[in-house]
Structures are given as C-alpha cells and as structure tokens.
Amino acid sequence: MASIVERPKKDGTVTYQIKWRQDGQWQTENFGEPDAAAQFKKLVEAHGGQWPHGWVRGHGFVEPDAIPGDPLLTDYATRYVDRLTGIDVRTREDYHREVRIHFSLLVHTRTDGVVMPATIGNLTQEDVTDWVRAEQEGEPDPDDKKKWLRRKADPKSIRNRHGLLYCIVQAAMESTPQLRTTNCCKKTSLPRLDDHTAEEMTFLEKTEYQRVAVEIKDPDARDLADWLVGTGMRWGEATALQVRDLRLDADNPTANVQRAWKKAKKGSPSAFYLGPPKTKRARRLIALNTAQVAVCRRLTAGRRPEDFIFRAAMGGHWTHANYYNRKWKPAVAAAVEKGLPKRPRIHDLRHTHVAWLIGANIPLPAIQLRLGHESIQTTVDRYGHLVRSLDRDITAAITEAMGAPAPGAWGPRAVASV
Template identity: 70%
Template sequence: MASIVERPQKSGAITFQVKWREDGEWQNEKFGDDDPAVGRAQAEQFKALVEAHGNRWPHGWVPGQGFVETPAVPGDVPLVDYASRYVRRLNGVDGRTKDDYERDIRLHLSQIQHTNLRGQVEQATIGNLIQEDVDDWVAYMNSGERDPEDPEKWLRAPADPKSIRNRHGLLYCVVQAAIDATPQLRTKNCCTRTQLPRADDHIKEEMTFLEHDEYQRIAQEFTDPDARLLADWLVGTGMRWGEASALQVRDLSLNADIPTANIQRAWKRAPKGSPESFYLGPPKTKKARRLVALTPSQAAMVRELVAGQPPEAYVFRTATGLHWRHSNYYHRKWQPAVKAAVEKGLPKRPRLHDLRHTHVAWLIGRKIPLPAIQARLGHESIQTTVDRYGHLVRELDAEIITALEDVMAGPAPVSRLTRVV
C-alpha cells in the first residue's frame, strides 16, 4: 500500500510525498501547490493510481513530469475509416465477404474506444489504439450491455465466443496492415496478447450429433423422395450444403474402382444489390477442392439420378428440374421432417449443417483417423478438425488402456542398489 507524508518547507509551503515499495525498493513522488488542499488532492489521486497498478508506477507516468502523451502519428486516421479502407483493398475476397467485414466494422469495431493516460475516453484511431482498449472491447462484447431502464432487456446482447474471435481476427489484420504500411503507422500489434473467451466457456452446444437410428427417424418423415435423397447424401458424404447442391453430372466419376464426386464449385452468397442472392464460385478453401469417395450404394443412387442428363445438369434437383435452394429445402423439407420426428419422441432438434457433424461422428465411431476425416471434409488445417471433433475420439480408449496395461505388466525396473554398511 502507498502512503502520503506531509513535508513542511522553510517557506511555509507544504509538499505531499507519496511513498510505496516497488520490488523491495522505496519509490516516491512529490506534489505541491500554493493551496495545500490542491496538493493533498493531487497526492491522493496519484496514490490511488499507484495502488491500482499493483504498487507500481502508473503506465505512462514520468517522475517529476506526470503523464506524457504519445505524440500523434503523422497520417493517423479514425480506426473505422482505416479498417474500411483496408477491407476495400483486399484482393482474392468475394464481394459478400467484404460486405460482412464492413458490417462488422460498422456494428462492432466502431464500439472500440481509446482511454488515454489520464483516463479520458477518446475516439480510437489506428495510431492511438493500445492493448487495454482491445481488452475493454472484448470484455464489452463478452458481457453485453443491459438496458438501464429494463434490466431484463439488452441494448447489446453478449456475443458468442466464435463471433468475438472473428471480429478480433479482423481487427488484428487491420492493425497489422498499419504496421506493414509505407509510411509505417504503427510499430506493434496491440491484439497479440488479447485473452479471448473460450468456446467451451458457454453452455450452448453448437453441434448436434445424431445416432444412426435418430437420423432414420427424421429421414422417414420426408414426404418428398428427392428431398430424402439429398439428406441421405449430406449425411453420407459430409459435404457442405453449398457443395452438394452445386454438384453437377460432370463432377461424378462412377465407373472407377472407387467412385468419386469431384468438388469444384459451391454456392456463394452474392454481394448486396446483386440481381441474384447466390452465385456459383470456388469452394470455401483451397483444400475444399477435393475428391469424395462414394459407397457403391451412393454411386448407384446418383447413377439413377443423372441418367440421360447433360454434363452441366445438377445432380440433385427439385420436382421441377431446378437445383435446390437452401431456404426452400430448409423450410419446406428439413424443418417439417425434424418437427414430425420430435413430435414422435426424437430427443434432438438438429440443424441441416448437423448432418455434416453427424457424418464425422459416424466415421470417428468406426475409428477413422482424423487426418483422413480432414481430407474428406476439405478442412484447410488438421487443427480445425481436431478443435471441432477431437473430443469425440473416445473409441480408442479401450485400445489405449490395453496398450498401457501391457506395458505396465512387463518386468518392473531394477531398483537402485543401496550400499550396505
């Protein structure tokens, strides 16, 4: 704890010395004014700052001078302006993704504020942003903001950990661009040490895994055979919706020793203002371009579907011969089937994308290694596969226990000989 000592001067004035121990060494700072009450107030304020910093000099305080502000960076601009400029200059990113980034800047990065060394809140710029500002912003997103007039309502609801990580990732890239800029606008990335909330800090379960019989309870509720075939395909191949619904006749190789489907395109959301909501583009990542091996029954099913169709025809089509649209399929086919199954006792309410998760769970249940699953799903990194599905790898527990039991059952190591006196 810090203390304040009054020091009367020969002139009759009084100075106030703030004293504290920092790493075993005495530190002190003096305050004085023609009005002793003002000097005392200054000392009290500084004492509180020292204690708030763990009995250390406050960050940015220069002994004998006080807080010294960092001079403005030449070319400094508001953070949101620089972030928007960064997004507009991105290459290799589709228009809809840029729209999403701009939305995050407008709704979320705009909430970042800079607190200067005196504790005053200022507009965040690309030059003045510091780690503490980022920490405050992440904490704000994680906790949300209640409506002061109605505590049961939210002005801003808490964000889920994944959304926070995505927004923080965008901020990181924006700040790094300022470091790499010419002339350089920053020398350090203030996002590198941010402690982000863990995905498992929240009770909400993001994925639903279906047992085989649970999926069958949903499948039998489909009244449209074509819709049922597409659901079987999604759960049987692990393809993303945008990949499966974009599959064309020319993408199939059904006469090979192992039949395959070649993922070369996927439906993408079009930028705002486009005449169409979706367009055909490349898959999600480079590794999403892949061959997916098919079972004999899957090959037989699609062989029947594509018989007599031209190469550019979609494999999965509606009764009118058009490709399936997600909203149409989800609201008119998938949801009614799930609702009917739940009413008959199904204990889960899966999303359409949970068919992909279920596919992985079935493979893990048959002890398929995660690297093979990574390749089948088209994940860019094995870490993605491990992070999402690693907790399901419990089927090898018996083998692990057996292996350890065999090792431990071997001859005991020879103990160290003791000298006999």
C-alpha cells in the same frame, strides 16, 4: 537490455539512439541530448523491454489524437478492407459489416480516464481487452432485462473479429509512414471456444437420423438429406454438384467437388453465384458407395452435363432457405413431437457423418481429406473429442508400464506390532 548508440552527423552534432529488441525485432528511438536518451533507456527497461505506455515514437508522451495523419480506427479499417485482395465480394461485405457494427464500439481510454474515439494510433491493449469483454457480456436493455441492446457474441465470432482487428493493426505497423510501433492485439486473452454450455454441434445416432429422414415426405428432398449425411459435403457443395462431376463407371466411383454456391453482393440480380469451394483442399474427390451410385444414376438419367444433380420441384437447384423452411424444419419438428431428443440443423448432417466415421475407427487424417479441411488441426479441434476407440489400448498401456501393484499396496495400512 536497451543500449545507447552515439551517431555523429556531418555537421558535427551527435544524436543518441536507443536500441533494444522487442518480440524478436529491433526497436529504436532517437534523441538530441544524452540525458534524455539515458532517461528513455531507463523507461524501456522499466517496462520490460517494451515501448513505455503512452509513448508515441518520434513524439514522446503525447495524446496520439494530436498526431497529424492519425485516422479514426473505423476509417482506417474500412480502407484496409477495401484494398484486400484474394477475397470474394461477400467476404468483403462481411468484413465491412464487422467494422461498421463491432469495431465502431472500440474506444480509447486515456490514462486520466477520459474516453475518446479510437484511432489507429491511440488504440491500446487495454482498449482491446475492454472491447473483447464488452463483446462477451453484451449490453442488456436497462428498461427490460429480458431484452438486449446488443446480444452477447459467441467465442468463435469474437475470435474472428479480433483476428481481423489484429491484421488491421499489423498493417498500420508495416505502413509507410509507420502509424504504430506495436500491435496492441498481440497479447489479448480471448474466450475459449468451449466457453459455453450449449453444444455447438449436434451428432445424430443412425436411428435418430432415420427418425428425421422418415418425416421428409418429398423423395427429392430425402435424397438430398441422405446425400449430405452420407458424404459429409457442405450444403453449398452438394447443391452445386452437376452431372459432369460424377464418375460412376470407375472401379472407385467418385463425386468431384470443384464448385460451391456463394452469396452474391447485395443488390445483385441473383442472391447466389457459383464459385470455387471454401478452401484449396475443399477441391476433392469423394468416394461413393453402391447405394449412392444407384441414386446418382437415377437422378442423372437423360440429364445434360451441366444439370444439377439435386433439383427442387421446379427443376432448379435447392436454396437453403427453401429446403430448410419447407422440408427440414417441418421434418425435425415432427420427429421432436414423436420423441427425438435433439433439434439438428442441416449442417449437423456433416457433423453426424464425421461421428459415424470416427465410430467406425476411420483415422482423422482420412476424415480431413473427405471433409476438405485445410488443416488437420481443424479436424482435431472439432472432432478429436469423439475419438474414444483407443481408450482401452491406452489404459492397458499405462497399466503395463506401471506394472501390477504389490500385494496389499493399496489396502489398509498395516498396524505395526508392539
């Protein structure tokens, strides 16, 4: 419920402030006349304790584009990304691309149906919902139904873009002066991550991986594939490993993940540079088995501490494009030609590693630490559906709890005698 608070001024006049709680925070609007305050109070209550649709704080029912200082959404978003701290150069470029390509599709539809450019102030929940739907459905080419003017976005991409938009709108709410009173992204219904029929991840059985591995004729390339599927490391982590990162003489030999390859800013002398791993938890020690230790000893013999463990033909580190096009893609094609029913990506070796661990009943928290996931929720969301080792225990527990059915309880209904 909203309330009216009278606020006397030093000059003897009185203002009337409407107060109410919205999403756990106090909201206020001021009026010079009691009748106007009472009318606005009724509007707030009629809208379920929310700001009335189309009302702009301090201005009333006006089109937000008439408010001085209300920038275009893309201009405000660009400035927001420019001022972000704690992100690398490539991430900033990716955010700018999202603003340039996808946020530019956002428009504001007025209550009278007129479509106009989206500003940081006039964007509504309905506008965001329309944008999400457009991202889901894409835009077919009207002249050729087999082509797209804009392809459909997958659920994960939509969620990532919506998350960035949410932060931008939230910044406008918390800015001085305040550019918005509510976050229009807060109640958006987003597509589920499993709203598709194609499997996002490919899991290989051990024999299926061997069918691909045997087609990798280059021994150095085969070593890298075995390492990826045997450790679950990300591509950028494995190819950044250096001799100094290994501890092979310890009772528990390990590889220390402390750097990874990052995409450099466009126009840089090099396309990649060495930086920190993806997250804080990605800095980790990975336990090695006897076979992996033997491979490391062979690959590091006579090498300097800063030398890369996995090296291409010319002695430098492997690049993803080079490895994929010259080693992985031909091997998969050859395996498929001989009957492999899947087309795994290089990153699917990481998924396969997890599937093997789960198949061996390794607990998810231990898998989280090995993979370097920031949160156990990430591990559960991605791989929890593979955990079937407790199915028998679960069904046995339910059977025990419910007890054995009485004789004839589930049989044909007895016929009453007459």
